[in-house]
Amino acid sequence: MRRSIQSKVTVVAAAALLALTACTTDPSIENPPAAETEGGEAATTPAEEWFDQEAFDEQSEQRSASFIGDPEQPWLQYLEGEMTDTSEFASEGAKKVCFANASISNPWRQTGWITMNQQLEVLQEQGVISQMETRDAQDDDNTQIADIDYFIAEGDCDAFIISPNSTAAMTPAVERACETGKPVIVFDRGVDTDCATTFIHPIGGFAWGIDTAEFLVDNLEEGDKVVALRILPGVDVLEQRWAAAEKIFQENGIEATDYFTGADPTEIKKIISDELATGDVQGVWMDAGDGAVAAIEAFEDAGKDYPVMTGEDEMSFLRKWEETGLTGLAPVYSNFQWRTPLLAVERIFAGEEVPKEWVLPQTPIPEEERADFLASNEGMPDGHYAKFGGTDLPGYPEVWQERQIP
Structure with a gap:
């Protein structure tokens, strides 16, 4: 009944x-x-x-689908689907990335932001990215719209990364970024346009x-x-x-x-x-x-x-x-996704294909795996997320333990 x-x-x-x-x-x-x-x-x-x-x-269905890529690097895995040809963006030299972020107002976003910056450090040392200029909208649609328009007017962004504050309000600004002809990477939350070079997110x-x-x-x-x-x-x-x-x-x-x-x-x-x-x-x-x-x-x-x-x-x-x-x-909204936009930049400027919709794994932690995740995250603060995916990055574990937020 x-x-x-x-x-x-x-x-x-x-x-x-x-x-x-x-x-x-x-x-x-x-x-x-x-x-x-x-x-x-x-x-x-x-x-x-x-x-x-x-x-x-x-x-x-996607929960049990087979993902392409190394399961030891889930932030690079994706589901089979439409790919974006990025050969037009292939070029040598370090690139400037402009990141319009919704906020770092909660620990999930703070954990991801720390991981993203440690990934940035690796790519800067490799000569892939020269700098990442970031503007934080502090959870405000109008601020993020202004941030995106600022980057467009500035005119020196080689690629845009956008984590939208909200869907509908951010759509026109994302479309304006696309109109610059530069690659646009949207992640975490979506917008009502498919103009982005890639849209990165866990299953949903x-x-x-x-x-x-x-x-x-x-x-x-x-x-x-x-x-x-x-x-x-x-x-x-x-x-x-x-x-x-x-x-x-x-x-x-x-x-x-x-x-x-x-x-x-x-x-x-x-x-x-x-x-x-x-x-x-x-x-x-x-x-x-x-x-x-x-x-x-x-x-x-x-x-x-x-x-x-x-x-x-x-x-x-x-x-x-x-x-x-x-x-x-313990369900998961994969925090390791914060690495993926920068790694997408690396692929795009190498002229490699990237998924049009880059769907990342999203696998809950059951009881039989809990002890392993507790052990691998020993010493992390309570606001840390177990599947942050940054154990191979510089600064691990101290940067995350001390919550060194840039």
């Missing part, structure tokens, strides 16, 4: 959080001020408005939602209660994660109640505590790992059995998961 999904949300002021795809409660990591919250219920955008059956099916939000919801369904019974903790509305990859999970919960008779938390650990604890006060909660689903420890602590405070839970490959969750022995899964 199917059960309809209830939807209760805590309204969150999202403006300061629009770039979040992952974050942390680690006090050693700098974060923007927490969003203010208001109590009470409010209607959310129905998940079905974000659901795309074709994308759902495609990403579901639907794959995350499928991995996590199927794990919970496999470990729960029909009629069990799941609390879904979502950081904020309106970000496509996050909405897609929930749209996929909600569909699977509905089809398997799981009662799921979703809340927006603003990634606030205090709010997360309150939500879980309130739910436990009204009945048992058998599962916790998260669209990002931040606050996972707070959610687990709420069960401990209430003296309740640990839930079946999905978090993320953030170290704080992996450590708490090991400590408690709960039944868990």
Whole structure:
């Protein structure tokens, strides 16, 4: 028997959080001020408005697809598909890269930014890249549009790298960059144009939602209660994660109640505590790992059995998961993708083909692999991401341990 999904949300002021795809409660990591919250219920955008059956099916298949390239270098792997001929860009000498970044306002982006700069160091030493001029939009669409237009007007960029703050707003600016005739590399989030030389990203939000919801369904019974903790509305990859999970919960008779938390650990604890006060909660689903420890602590405070839970490959969750022995899964939005744009620049100016859509592996960490990732990331701060993919880069491990953010 199917059960309809209830939807209760805590309204969150999202403006300061629009770039979040992952974050942390680690006090050693700098974060923007927490969003203010208001109590009470409010209607959310129905998940079905974000659901795309074709994308759902495609990403579901891609989870088990064979990737081209060395599995020891997943940041260079890709799925078979259309390739871009870059022979027109082939030239010798070091190139200047101009990077328009959405932000480094959360630890997922900070971890990637550190890795990207260590990769840059390698390519500079090899004479591939002369410099990378970077402008940080601090999570603001208008600022990033101005940043891209600045680079275009400056006229001395050999290649553009763009990590969009949002999809629709950034599309015209990306198209203007394409019109310069220089290679354009978009990564992390997409835009509504295919003019870029390559678009680099992990499989996607639907794959995350499928991995996590199927794990919970496999470990729960029909009629069990799941609390879904979502950081904020309106970000496509996050909405897609929930749209996929909600569909699977509905089809398997799981009662799921979703809340927006603003990634606030205090709010997360309150939500879980309130739910436990009204009945048992058998599962916790998260669209990002931040606050996972707070959610687990709420069960401990209430003296309740640990839930079946999905978090993320953030170290704080992996450590708490090991400590408690709960039944868990760490989904991944591959942080190593921050290396790939610079390596794409190397290939493009060598005149080598690159994938038109460069889809990277996105593989969750199951319990049997947790110990290995904990060991390989020993000494890293809680806000670090286990699959950062930088162990072969200069500065490892100290640069990441000390969070040396350029």
